[in-house]
Amino acid sequence: MMMKRSKENSKSFPIDLILEILSRLPAKSTGRFRCVSKLWSSMLHRPYFTELFMTRSVSRPRLLFALEEPDEWRFFSLPQTN
Template sequence: NSESIPADLIFEIFSRLTAKSLSRFRCLSREWASIFCSRNFTHSFLTRSSARPRLLFTFYVDGKLFSYSAPQPRNPDQDLWLDLS
């Protein structure tokens, strides 16, 4: 029951989720959907997301589209190796 969890804690937990998870959870509750659409939540989510950039790789194999997401290296001189085997 969300009434037993403080609103600020719910807000903090949701702001740490991925955009994909948020889009799924939005359908579960009108209360959650209203949180996700609020200006404060949107600002918090975008600020947190921009602080943890990710690299997105997409590729085709046998006619199927695959994607892989990885954290962007914090050190720009650091090599990033990706083994797709």
């Protein structure tokens, strides 16, 4: 019964809102959120999200990349300097 309730709650948030929130988080956090669900993984792997992240991220990294290792992903970013 608890499982059903959590599924209902997750459907109540529009995908656009989730993307808006995630795009403002640090790169390391967004990398971790890829493991939340298949839906989130799919959303965060799309080029649209990468572009959104680059324009709306608080730190506005100039360079964002990920390395896939056998059992984990590593995410790196360089902040914009003035």
